[in-house]
Amino acid sequence: MALDRWLALVILLICLAYSYTAYFTMDALLPPIMKSSPIWPSSFPKVLAIGGILLSLSILLGLEKTPGKKDAADINLARLGEYKVGQAVVLLALMVAYALLLRPLGFLASTFLFLTCGSFILGERRYLVMIAIAAVAAGTVWYLVDEVLGIFLSPFPSFLNGG
Amino acid sequence: MLEGLLTGLATAFTFKNILMVVGGCLIGTFIGMLPGLGPMSIIAIMIPIAITIGDPSAALILLAGVYYGAVFGGSTSSILINAPGVASTVATSFDGYPLARKGQAGKALTVAAIASFAGGTIGAVLLMVFAPALASVALLFHSSEYFALMVVGLSAIAAFAGTGQVGKALLMTFLGLMMATVGEGVLFNAPRFTMGIMDLQSGFGFITLAMAMFALPEAIFLVLDPRRSKTGDAGEGEKITNLRITRDETRRIVPVIGRQSIQGFFIGVLPGAGATIASFLGYAVERNIASKEEREQFGKGSVKGIAAPESANNAACTGSFVPLLTLGIPGSGTTAILLGALIALNVSPGPRLMVDEPQIFWAVIISMYLGNVVLLVLNLPLIPYIAKVLAVPRNYLIPFILFFTLMGAYIGQNNATELLILVGFGICATLFRFADYPLAPLLIGFILGPLLENNFSRAMQLYNGVDFIWERPMTLGLMVLAVILIVLPGYRSRRAIARAEGVADGS
Numbered sequence: 001m002a003l004d005r006w007l008a009l010v011i012l013l014i015c016l017a018y019s020y021t022a023y024f025t026m027d028a029l030l031p032p033i034m035k036s037s038p039i040w041p042s043s044f045p046k047v048l049a050i051g052g053i054l055l056s057l058s059i060l061l062g063l064e065k066t067p068g069k070k071d072a073a074d075i076n077l078a079r080l081g082e083y084k085v086g087q088a089v090v091l092l093a094l095m096v097a098y099a100l101l102l103r104p105l106g107f108l109a110s111t112f113l114f115l116t117c118g119s120f121i122l123g124e125r126r127y128l129v130m131i132a133i134a135a136v137a138a139g140t141v142w143y144l145v146d147e148v149l150g151i152f153l154s155p156f157p158s159f160l161n162g163g
Numbered sequence: 164m165l166e167g168l169l170t171g172l173a174t175a176f177t178f179k180n181i182l183m184v185v186g187g188c189l190i191g192t193f194i195g196m197l198p199g200l201g202p203m204s205i206i207a208i209m210i211p212i213a214i215t216i217g218d219p220s221a222a223l224i225l226l227a228g229v230y231y232g233a234v235f236g237g238s239t240s241s242i243l244i245n246a247p248g249v250a251s252t253v254a255t256s257f258d259g260y261p262l263a264r265k266g267q268a269g270k271a272l273t274v275a276a277i278a279s280f281a282g283g284t285i286g287a288v289l290l291m292v293f294a295p296a297l298a299s300v301a302l303l304f305h306s307s308e309y310f311a312l313m314v315v316g317l318s319a320i321a322a323f324a325g326t327g328q329v330g331k332a333l334l335m336t337f338l339g340l341m342m343a344t345v346g347e348g349v350l351f352n353a354p355r356f357t358m359g360i361m362d363l364q365s366g367f368g369f370i371t372l373a374m375a376m377f378a379l380p381e382a383i384f385l386v387l388d389p390r391r392s393k394t395g396d397a398g399e400g401e402k403i404t405n406l407r408i409t410r411d412e413t414r415r416i417v418p419v420i421g422r423q424s425i426q427g428f429f430i431g432v433l434p435g436a437g438a439t440i441a442s443f444l445g446y447a448v449e450r451n452i453a454s455k456e457e458r459e460q461f462g463k464g465s466v467k468g469i470a471a472p473e474s475a476n477n478a479a480c481t482g483s484f485v486p487l488l489t490l491g492i493p494g495s496g497t498t499a500i501l502l503g504a505l506i507a508l509n510v511s512p513g514p515r516l517m518v519d520e521p522q523i524f525w526a527v528i529i530s531m532y533l534g535n536v537v538l539l540v541l542n543l544p545l546i547p548y549i550a551k552v553l554a555v556p557r558n559y560l561i562p563f564i565l566f567f568t569l570m571g572a573y574i575g576q577n578n579a580t581e582l583l584i585l586v587g588f589g590i591c592a593t594l595f596r597f598a599d600y601p602l603a604p605l606l607i608g609f610i611l612g613p614l615l616e617n618n619f620s621r622a623m624q625l626y627n628g629v630d631f632i633w634e635r636p637m638t639l640g641l642m643v644l645a646v647i648l649i650v651l652p653g654y655r656s657r658r659a660i661a662r663a664e665g666v667a668d669g670s
């Protein structure tokens with residue numbers, strides 16, 4: 001089964017869970033006074049749920065004929081073997097790590113680490129250049145966002161800020 | 164109109180707002196040139212900054228400047244390194260890149276800048292004429308017509324997604340609408356579909372979603388396929404030396420610019436069509452009506468081939484502001500993000516905008532003129548310097564693109580969970596891109612979702628049910644139009660496939 005139909009299956013499952021909530025569990029929490037209103041919090045989701053189920057089924061069952069991919073230059077699953085999947089996965093993991101470390105380590109340290117590790121993963125080996133660029137960038141962005149624009153960004157590790 | 168124009172002039176011509184236009188255009192050009200960061204991502208990154216400005220006119224002027232700058236930056240990278248930053252500048256690379264290869268990159272850039280300037284300016288004039296007229300009609304609309312109008316807009320966006328993709332685009336729209344129902348809505352003071360997760364109480368952040376749908380997949384593709392990012396090797400062969408164009412070339416591009424600015428504007432007004440279709444269509448039309456010798460030049464570095472898509476895409480960008488400003492309905496991903504920004508700034512775009520807050524409406528129009536002037540007189544001479552950014556090696560560029568994507572979702576919300584949601588959705592969006600699911604309908608559905616539900620609910624309350632669909636002729640007409648928009652492409656592609664099979668069978 002092609003990827004688009006697998007995705008349609010996943011969306012179908014999401015739609016089924018969504019419609020179960022909309023049709024069966026949501027209205028139980030409705031205060032009695034709302035029940036006389038023609039519109040309930042679940043009304044619109046109920047319409048959406050039906051549409052979502054029908055559309056994902058139509059793609060899952062292949063009712064719509066899709067033309068073959070014409071643009072060879074565009075990203076294509078058939079060429080997955082040639083792609084640097086490993087690098088992409090590691091970089092995504094790095095983004096997750098950044099999200100988790102942003103608070104505990106503070107903006108400056110985590111951004112510095114993110115940019116250095118990012119270049120390293122992509123194959124850069126000029127360590128001094130990497131470190132200098134990352135340090136300057138982290139400092140500049142923090143200064144621009146926090147000081148110039150006035151959007152608060154906690155710069156230092158959380159234990160230095162008293163939690 | 165004159166009064167409005169003066170209000171707009173008074174608002175736009177303050178030192179602060181001129182600074183916003185200049186700054187916005189420069190930032191837009193700079194980032195728009197980078198692969199992977201199109202206008203949508205740049206605007207999304209700039210929104211928290213625009214919100215801190217506080218003044219809606221200034222913020223909108225900044226964002227409009229960024230938008231123009233980004234489109235211009237996209238053309239620059241298509242001409243210089245054949246790597247269009249945005250889909251709407253792909254057509255520019257057909258002739259821009261060959262001309263640059265001939266050592267005339269400066270000329271290509273000048274033609275692109277003049278065409279963009281003219282397209283944007285003519286577009287702004289047309290916007291000034293059509294938007295007030297449309298808004299005065301729209302003032303007669305009730306919630307049921309608004310609901311129907313949004314349905315038409317969403318259907319048109321799905322219908323333009325491409326042959327054989329209408330179903331997928333519609334499914335994405337529904338997914339976006341469903342995601343919009345998560346969290347505590349304005350209509351009912353009760354959380355919906357939060358699964359008990361506190362972070363979902365306020366729903367998904369639209370900036371996070373915009374970054375996840377557009378910026379992150381593009382960045383992942385840059386990592387996956389090194390050939391996609393052509394940066395780092397620029398600036399060797401294609402030195403930008405002479406920015407001048409000859410009188411003969413000017414004479415040849417003037418009619419092209421005139422025609423394509425008008426055509427592009429009207430294509431831009433249509434929801435879902437937008438700058439990409441306008442630029443390709445503009446290119447095709449000009450090639451078809453050109454003389455035989457000139458037609459052979461297309462694809463080899465014809466100035467007409469640069470002028471046509473450039474004037475068309477800029478006029479279309481301006482045209483896409485018409486439904487946004489007059490109806491509050493975005494016709495493209497970019498204007499959907501702008502709508503999100505407006506809502507965040509407590510401005511509700513729609514026909515009342517021109518009546519209630521004319522200074523915002525007119526300041527945006529004036530800033531469009533200003534933006535175009537800035538692009539021509541400031542950005543064009545600076546291009547040789549700005550283009551240096553294209554020489555940044557990929558190993559440094561990609562971490563920065565990823566970092567800006569993260570920052571876009573983080574600043575303004577200060578919530579690290581948003582970043583995890585970003586990565587999660589970004590992976591999903593990448594899979595969707597691999598499977599040819601269009602992503603703009605999802606985002607537009609997500610941003611229009613609350614408005615659609617609001618108008619739907621109000622109409623339901625007023626008519627005590629769904630009777631409003633057939634009791635109001637205009638609503639019914641619009642709903643029929645929406646159905647036709649959805650059914651027609653499917654019917655036509657089915658017929659085309661059947662005919663092709665018939666030919667193959669020899670029958």
